[in-house]
Amino acid sequence: MSFHEVRFPTDLSFGASGGPERRTEIVTLANGHEVRNAPWAHARRRYDAGMGMRSLDDLEVVIAFFEARAGQLHGFRWKDWTDFKSCPASQVIDPMDQVIATGDGAATSFPLVKNYRSGEQTYIRPIVKPVAGSVRVAVDGTELFAPDFSVDPATGLLTLASAPQEGAEVTAGYAFDVPVRFDTDAITTSVTGFEAGEVPSIPVVEVRI
Structure with missing residues (x-):
């Protein structure tokens, strides 16, 4: 896997939303009881980098970072402000x-x-x-x-x-940091929409190393 040892700008990840995601398979039996199975040993974290954007300058920084990673192609480091220390x-x-x-x-x-x-x-x-x-x-x-x-x-x-x-x-x-990649190959926004408070969605997902 191609991974760039560079961190997403921390001042922009500070306002992002997200956290751990688990996968649980649940089968409900005829008697109402459940059988639950977890195929993932570890959680996979997801974030929305768009939530940290506060200005058009911020958006320009993110687009430059996105282009340098070639969209989803290259992974990078992400600081999860809710869980980043031992x-x-x-x-x-x-x-x-x-x-x-x-x-x-x-x-x-x-x-x-x-x-x-x-x-x-x-x-x-x-x-x-x-x-x-x-x-x-x-x-x-x-x-x-x-x-x-x-x-x-x-x-x-x-x-x-x-x-x-x-x-x-x-x-x-x-x-x-969390190893992640962009979970999209397209960032869609507009100047008028951003100035009106419309925040673009820029999904980021954890990758296995």
Whole structure:
């Protein structure tokens, strides 16, 4: 898949609408009971970039970005202002934010993940587009610094210089983007409509990496 490591302008994504989408297949039985199945292991996020447009200058920036991505052809980074850090939005990133692995004495590479907990249930989301320079890492509560670890911002793979001891928790804190593409090959608007408050719809959808 062709992906451009460039972020959609954050001042324009700030006003966008959207969020996670799940797919659930539901079959209602003759007795009224339901059988539910989830074919997707992970949610797919959708957004409308048009909701962030406030001026014709904004629209010009989006059209330039759209043309540079060739419409739906190339993916790009998107900042989801409702969920973009390993910690709550009001808090500061900490190397103990997320448990991403437990050492076995041999492995040195671990994918970044974010844990979503509610009650006794936990969903583990892969984080594949961390923001470069934002990642903090700790092993068994002790923060590491370069060159003791490195992170590939294009894949979210964390590599440690030495394998953690068996049973040692590997934790991380980070900011991250969502890999997306435009979900349309056409942007339709008019100057008169935009000046009258008509906002164009510019759908964006998450892509699997």
